[in-house]
Amino acid sequence: ALKVAIVGLPNVGKSTLFNALTQTAAAQAANYPFCTIEPNVGDVAVPEPRLDALAAIAGSKEIIPARINFVDVAGLVRGASKGEGLGNQFLANIRDCDAVAFVARCFEDDDITHVEGRIDPISDLDIxxxxxxxxxxxxxxxxxxxxxxxxxxxxxxxxxxxxxxxxxxxxxxxxxxxxxxxxxxxxxxxxxxxxxxxAKPALYVCNVDEGSADKGNSLSDAVAARAAKDGAKSVVISAKIESEIALLDAGERAEFLETIGLEEPGLNRMIHEAYKLLGLQTYFTVGPKEARAWTIHVGDTAPQSAGVIHTDFEKGFIRAETIAYDDYVRLKGEAGAREAGRMRLEGKDYVVQDGDVMHFRFNT
Ligand code: GDP
Structure with a gap:
């Protein structure tokens, strides 16, 4: 699975964020199994409302989301490369990750010590x-x-x-x-x-105070400007709010999000930005047994996409029956889409689109 390192100075909110991420997955127990590989690695389901919609139409028994791993890299302080703090072993943790989420402290709170003695996310990021x-x-x-x-x-x-x-x-x-x-x-x-x-793709996570969760603040604006300059992405999140959202059930969550003016949890945005950053997208396979999300690169062809399921699917690829997500939903499933002529037969040169519902034909 895709691996994203969570990196930042102490007391910026990394663990709060990490715990929210892993608890959210745990809260979605039945459909989104959660497991922890190591204490600092969270295996998280990629939030995908479209998958639920597809499963409801097809009556799928099981929903299998894509997964993403977050690695909580603690112990990075000034001098880490020289072995200060927890030092070099933690830098090695970052090395085999696909992307890095830099958490920047964009909240003021006199009760929470800042290791450098001042709130300045830009110089934190510089360190x-x-x-x-x-x-x-x-x-x-x-x-x-x-x-x-x-x-x-x-x-x-x-x-x-x-x-x-x-x-x-x-x-x-x-x-x-x-x-x-x-x-x-x-x-x-x-x-x-x-x-x-x-050289890793970077996502800047601005951890803001609760009151700034929807629009950010002047500190997060500064971080966003830096991200834009570096060709990186940035998201505004309140780790504290996210840790509260994580504990709510689906109904309560929707209500809570509305009262604070958010469309979806910040963590979902964070995961989706990580996807964009890495040039990733999703296609689906849907049937009575299961509805499943698969992760591919933007630009992948039908055989390459089939190869994510099994290498034999790629080698023996013949064609793919393809229905766009919107058509699948509007026409209430495969039969409806077929009748309306919205199920396409695509060959080996077809470039799979985000949200495609695919059924592969292949030789074994
Ligand atoms: P880490 O060292 O980067 O992992 O930071 P933690 O997640 O342990 O957070 C350090 C302290 O800051 C904890 O007491 C958190 O409760 C607090 N904290 C984290 N995020 C926020 C926030 O958005 N607002 C406020 N006021 N406190 C926060």
């Missing part, structure tokens, strides 16, 4: 970014000698890696995070294999 840059520098510098040796020995792959390592080092030595490097499309995969902390 974290500096630590991640130092960690990247260190891990890259360690690799140079070995790569040079192997590249000289004629190993093409090492030569490519070495070139990219040098590209990243050039940025980092100038005090710029690795994501600012210009990487050619054909190098994309090798670049990602470097697992650089400062």
């Amino acid at each position: 974290i970014e500096t630590e991640l840059m130092l960690a990247d520098l260190e891990s890259l510098e360690k690799r140079v000698v070995n790569l040079e040796k192997r590249a000289k020995g004629g190993d093409k792959e090492s030569a490519t890696t070495l070139r990219l390592v040098k590209l990243a080092l050039a940025q980092l030595n100038e005090g710029r995070p690795a994501f600012t490097a210009e990487v050619a499309k054909e190098d994309d995969k090798a670049w990602r294999m470097l697992q650089l902390l400062t």
Whole structure:
């Protein structure tokens, strides 16, 4: 499953957010099984109201949402890359995540100590970014000698890696995070294999006071501006409110959200922004047995999308019976869509659209 690291200085609201995320999943017990792999990893169902609508129409016995993992990375403080706080082992936790959610403290509360003694989310983010840059520098510098040796020995792959390592080092030595490097499309995969902390797709989570949960405040505006400049995404969330929402049942939740002027829990927005950030989207398979959401990349073809279910589906792909989500709902299911001519037969070049209801035909 997709893995997102939750990162930030102490006392910014990371654990509050993490607990809200995992409790929400637990609260949706029957349909959204929740399990914790490790104490700091939360396996969370991706909120998807469309899946419930599809299951209701098809009378599906089971609803299986897509999953996303959140990793609570504690212990990041100034000096972490030098082993301060919980130090390096926690930086390693971030390395195998697909994206990083940076939590920034955008609330004032005199009772809650700030490690730096002032509320300034931008310099908090700078501190974290500096630590991640130092960690990247260190891990890259360690690799140079070995790569040079192997590249000289004629190993093409090492030569490519070495070139990219040098590209990243050039940025980092100038005090710029690795994501600012210009990487050619054909190098994309090798670049990602470097697992650089400062090259991961980033989502800035502005943890605001309860009164600012709907529109944010001047601190979150500043963070949003920084995110936009860095090509990152940002969301406004009140971790405290989210932890309260997490404990409500579906009916109470809708009512509570309305009173505070929110359309959906902030956590849902956070998950959806993570999807967008990573270029992901959803298609569905729907039947009497189960209704299920599958995660694919924007631009994936029908066979590639089938491959997410099983590699045999991709290899033996013949065609896909496809109904757009809106048609499926409007025409009340497969039979209605077929009758109205809204069930399409799509071939191997079809680019799957978000919300498509798919049925794959394949050879075994
Ligand atoms: P972490 O160290 O980043 O994991 O931070 P925690 O989630 O443990 O939060 C630190 C303290 O800040 C706790 O006492 C939380 O209750 C409090 N806190 C978290 N979010 C908010 C918020 O939005 N508003 C206020 N007033 N307090 C918060």
